């Protein structure tokens with residue numbers, strides 16, 4: 001597989017050169033909103049604050065960034081004009097990449113047209129440190145949702161999606177999530193060819209009950225298992241991290257996440273400052289006039 005070394009920081013900057021990785025899975029902390037996010041080659045360190053003495057829900061999102069080579073070298077080749085979806089007056093959805101017509105009159109029809117080359121499906125294993133206390137995961141609210149639920153793109157006429165929180169007892173003690181999506185079994189559906197698409201939402205719970213205000217916990221890591229390693233297993237076989245383009249399985253690059261969480265105290269309620277009562281100044285008693 002290609003090196004994941006260009007990833008988080010340089011992915012978009014390198015997008016115009018031939019060696020650019022075409023796809024990358026990228027993790028981001030969404031809630032609580034990080035105070036800072038420091039990016040290196042393969043990991044984003046997100047710093048965030050949570051209340052001391054309590055547990056706080058966390059939300060991490062997984063995005064799949066795409067920058068397909070034919071589009072990077074010739075944006076006009078991927079202007080999307082072959083790949084349109086329309087609904088005719090009988091309510092039937094037609095897919096430009098599968099209608100047998102050269103829709104944009106460039107001499108290339110359907111999947112021969114670079115407009116139609118893109119990610120058709122994906123799968124990933126996400127390992128989470130115990131400090132993340134994974135509570136759930138879903139494709140709802142992502143491209144992996146059914147296409148009747150925006151921003152879902154998955155074909156309601158026939159597709160696949162399965163997302164599970166794994167059992168550490170079945171995964172050598174590792175916690176985490178597996179998720180796999182096939183956009184369509186029969187229609188030529190793809191993700192957009194350049195840019196970022198949300199594909200998974202993962203919930204966790206950070207326990208700061210033993211932390212005092214000002215304490216910072218050790219880094220809490222979330223890592224996508226690389227494609228050349230055995231993934232985590234839900235109810236079935238281990239899930240390999242991969243994307244499918246043009247029917248071929250490919251190894252995406254990966255950008256992981258390290259959470260640096262600091263506990264903060266509640267703001268003290270300010271005590272009202274009493275208004276000082278001015279001392280009474282005795283009025284001088286007028287002396288009786290001497291007569």
Ligand SMILES: [Ca+2]
Nearest residue numbers: 096101103110
């Ligand atoms: Ca067509």
Ligand SMILES: [Ca+2]
Nearest residue numbers: 082104108113
């Ligand atoms: Ca065409």
Ligand SMILES: [Ca+2]
Nearest residue numbers: 082106113115
């Ligand atoms: Ca075209």
